[in-house]
Amino acid sequence: MNLSFTDEQNLLRDSVSKFCGSDYDFETRMKSVNSDSGHNPEHWKLFAELGWLAIPFSEDLGGLDGGDVDLSLMFEEFGKSIVVEPYLANVVLSGGVLKRSDLENKTDLIEHLITGEKQISLANYEPQKGFNLDNVDCEISEDGSVNGLKTTVLNAPNADFFLVFGKHQTGHAFALISKDAKGSKVTTYKTYDGFVSGDLHLENCKADAVFSKADAVDILHQAILEGIICVSSEAIGAMETCYKLTIEYTQQREQFGQSLSKFQALQHRMVDMFMETEFSKSFLLKVLATDDENERTKLIYGLKNQIAKAGKYVGEEAVQLHGGMGVTEEMSVGHYLKRLLVITNLFGSSDYFLDKYIES
Amino acid sequence: MDLNFSKEDLEFRDEVREFLDKEYPKHIKEKMNNGDELSREEVVEWHKAVAKKGWMGHSWPVEHGGTGWDATKVYIYLRELALAGCPTFVPFGLQMVAPVIWTFGSEEQKKKFLPRILNFDDWWCQGYSEPGSGSDLASLKCKAVREGDEYVLNGQKTWTTLGQHADWIFVLVRTDDSGKKQEGITFILVDMKTPGIEVKPIITLDGDHEVNEVWFDNVRVPAENVVGEEGQGWTYAKFLLFHERSSIAGAPNMRRVLNSLKIRAKNTYHTDKPLSEDKNFQSKVAQFELDLDALEMTELRGLAAMREGKSPGAESSLLKIKGTELQQRLSTIAVEMAGHEGMPYGGPYGFSDVEVAATKSDQLSAPKYLNFRKVTIYGGTNEIQKNIIAKAVLGI
Numbered sequence: 001m002n003l004s005f006t007d008e009q010n011l012l013r014d015s016v017s018k019f020c021g022s023d024y025d026f027e028t029r030m031k032s033v034n035s036d037s038g039h040n041p042e043h044w045k046l047f048a049e050l051g052w053l054a055i056p057f058s059e060d061l062g063g064l065d066g067g068d069v070d071l072s073l074m075f076e077e078f079g080k081s082i083v084v085e086p087y088l089a090n091v092v093l094s095g096g097v098l099k100r101s102d103l104e105n106k107t108d109l110i111e112h113l114i115t116g117e118k119q120i121s122l123a124n125y126e127p128q129k130g131f132n133l134d135n136v137d138c139e140i141s142e143d144g145s146v147n148g149l150k151t152t153v154l155n156a157p158n159a160d161f162f163l164v165f166g167k168h169q170t171g172h173a174f175a176l177i178s179k180d181a182k183g184s185k186v187t188t189y190k191t192y193d194g195f196v197s198g199d200l201h202l203e204n205c206k207a208d209a210v211f212s213k214a215d216a217v218d219i220l221h222q223a224i225l226e227g228i229i230c231v232s233s234e235a236i237g238a239m240e241t242c243y244k245l246t247i248e249y250t251q252q253r254e255q256f257g258q259s260l261s262k263f264q265a266l267q268h269r270m271v272d273m274f275m276e277t278e279f280s281k282s283f284l285l286k287v288l289a290t291d292d293e294n295e296r297t298k299l300i301y302g303l304k305n306q307i308a309k310a311g312k313y314v315g316e317e318a319v320q321l322h323g324g325m326g327v328t329e330e331m332s333v334g335h336y337l338k339r340l341l342v343i344t345n346l347f348g349s350s351d352y353f354l355d356k357y358i359e360s
Numbered sequence: 361m362d363l364n365f366s367k368e369d370l371e372f373r374d375e376v377r378e379f380l381d382k383e384y385p386k387h388i389k390e391k392m393n394n395g396d397e398l399s400r401e402e403v404v405e406w407h408k409a410v411a412k413k414g415w416m417g418h419s420w421p422v423e424h425g426g427t428g429w430d431a432t433k434v435y436i437y438l439r440e441l442a443l444a445g446c447p448t449f450v451p452f453g454l455q456m457v458a459p460v461i462w463t464f465g466s467e468e469q470k471k472k473f474l475p476r477i478l479n480f481d482d483w484w485c486q487g488y489s490e491p492g493s494g495s496d497l498a499s500l501k502c503k504a505v506r507e508g509d510e511y512v513l514n515g516q517k518t519w520t521t522l523g524q525h526a527d528w529i530f531v532l533v534r535t536d537d538s539g540k541k542q543e544g545i546t547f548i549l550v551d552m553k554t555p556g557i558e559v560k561p562i563i564t565l566d567g568d569h570e571v572n573e574v575w576f577d578n579v580r581v582p583a584e585n586v587v588g589e590e591g592q593g594w595t596y597a598k599f600l601l602f603h604e605r606s607s608i609a610g611a612p613n614m615r616r617v618l619n620s621l622k623i624r625a626k627n628t629y630h631t632d633k634p635l636s637e638d639k640n641f642q643s644k645v646a647q648f649e650l651d652l653d654a655l656e657m658t659e660l661r662g663l664a665a666m667r668e669g670k671s672p673g674a675e676s677s678l679l680k681i682k683g684t685e686l687q688q689r690l691s692t693i694a695v696e697m698a699g700h701e702g703m704p705y706g707g708p709y710g711f712s713d714v715e716v717a718a719t720k721s722d723q724l725s726a727p728k729y730l731n732f733r734k735v736t737i738y739g740g741t742n743e744i745q746k747n748i749i750a751k752a753v754l755g756i
């Protein structure tokens with residue numbers, strides 16, 4: 001058994017941590033949040049230059065051959081500063097689908113992703129269709145025209161291409177749609193964590209390509225599983241910042257002639273926050289260290305259930321212990337809660353994943 | 361002991377329903393059903409409709425214009441209002457400052473303020489908390505110095521709910537800092553139009569402007585606006601807090617929200633069967649209902665005690681804790697129900713100009729959840745309430 005990281009992994013963590021520490025204070029983040037694109041294009045360029053966007057792709061696709069552990073380390077650091085750059089949407093979800101697909105020109109598209117020149121969004125969820133991945137109405141016809149409505153398409157306003165998942169004669173497939181394709185319309189909005197998202201309306205929209213007709217559901221599933229590892233890692237980073245911010249705040253804030261951190265009842269609450277964070281880390285490690293594919297899938301479902309509960313709990317406690325200041329836009333702690341709440345609800349609820357865990 | 365309503369009670373219930381049917385303004389009802397925010401004018405319009413009927417003083421003594429209802433009637437009344445989805449009454453005048461005025465105020469103050477509160481001619485707000493004085497309220501520093509027939513106020517209050525709409529504010533000020541911190545606090549009524557007052561918005565996590573900072577810069581207030589005696593404000597402040605705490609549990613309102621959630625669950629799909637048939641969801645809702653029943657009965661016990669002339673005491677802290685915890689739990693159920701479709705968000709980012717695929721109720725779930733983070737903090741944090749119960753109820 002070996003639970004330590006490689007030197008390369010430690011270097012990666014250090015470099016992400018350094019970026020977040022020096023270039024990503026809360027004010028900078030909020031400036032990005034309040035901009036139209038919802039992130040800082042300069043940061044995105046930097047991510048590409050540092051090779052971060054190439055991590056989870058194999059060398060023959062121009063990538064760095066990294067794996068889930070590398071992504072996880074990175075996202076934990078992102079979570080500490082609740083980084084809003086669209087890594088999940090582009091690299092993990094869209095990249096995750098592309099790299100497993102049989103799309104002919106996928107190497108070109110992945111190259112554009114890696115250089116940061118193009119952005120790609122995965123469009124799979126639909127209104128009132130729930131969390132089961134194969135439950136979609138969107139239709140991709142034989143001649144490549146696509147009809148349907150996709151919702152919560154992460155990073156939609158910045159996307160140059162969409163990977164649309166839909167029903168196909170063969171079962172399911174993906175359609176590659178350019179952003180300005182005739183018959184497509186994007187309604188963009190912010191989500192409550194400050195990220196950007198959108199709805200994608202498709203009416204007789206001609207796809208550039210239709211691909212992975214044989215195993216689209218499986219590919220989507222694999223990409224989402226990777227996404228769950230990433231957002232869970234992100235949540236753990238956010239949880240760590242939450243308890244640290246809370247300790248700091250309660251040490252500074254004086255009521256009844258002493259700092260709040262001296263009250264035993266509050267100390268215990270912070271210990272609980274810390275413990276939830278540590279046990280979440282342990283569970284994540286178990287997932288990362290499990291090789292057997294079926295066992296790993298089951299554990300990822302469990303991870304999502306655990307993180308949904310722990311993340312929400314730690315975020316809520318952090319706000320509560322900050323008192324009135326915790327509920328203001330001005331303080332960072334509430335923004336951590338918002339992101340943790342989104343992570344709780346992304347890809348499915350904690351109940352949903354508990355059932356998936358039980359069933360598998 | 362009997363939980364059934366008498367024939368007379370049932371008639372009264374019908375009377376309330378009839379009133380709501382006829383006098384609850386339709387455009388306000390529509391906005392409330394849609395979850396839209398009301399304008400100041402609409403809030404006033406609603407209160408005036410109730411005042412016209414003579415039903416504003418449901419918790420007031422008859423001599424000051426109260427309805428004189430027994431506990432059951434008050435309960436029926438508030439329950440019907442909540443079930444109909446009416447806006448909650450702005451409590452700062454009606455439920456907070458009014459009892460202080462009729463208990464500790466001068467005859468002139470009673471004559472001047474109480475009828476206007478009962479008729480909602482004045483909108484009141486609260487000047488209690490300060491940036492450095494939250495849970496430890498008695499450490500407040502906002503200062504008032506007597507100069508002839510006036511007090512001159514300097515300092516800052518914060519978390520003043522709906523202060524941007526208010527005509528009057530009741531303020532706790534320090535008139536003496538030589539003794540214990542609870543001494544030297546004075547309770548004073550201030551016209552918001554007085555020169556030197558500035559109201560600055562605080563934006564909360566849900567993106568809303570509900571609370572404010574209120575700044576006082578050499579604000580001159582007539583000495584006759586002091587309630588009771590100078591330096592005795594802490595006694596009045598605590599009295600008021602008991603009233604505040606007993607009024608924010610809101611069981612009937614939660615009952616209405618829960619009912620609408622249950623209806624929506626029939627058409628909400630997380631998997632291939634509706635959420636209403638999902639075991640996890642069912643047990644969450646059932647556990648919530650059981651707790652809500654217990655809360656409601658606790659509210660009723662408090663109401664009965666009040667009608668027997670007992671002032672709501674430290675027991676109101678029980679209601680505050682449980683009521684706010686349940687409010688948060690309910691908002692969590694709604695957020696979980698919305699899932700990723702609750703992610704599109706108005707708030708400070710705004711999307712009002714676009715048509716989003718997610719339903720309005722899904723989109724409102726997160727702002728509501730975020731807004732409700734405050735309820736376990738305001739009116740004295742739930743941690744402080746537990747201290748009060750430990751000390752005043754359990755005697756430890």
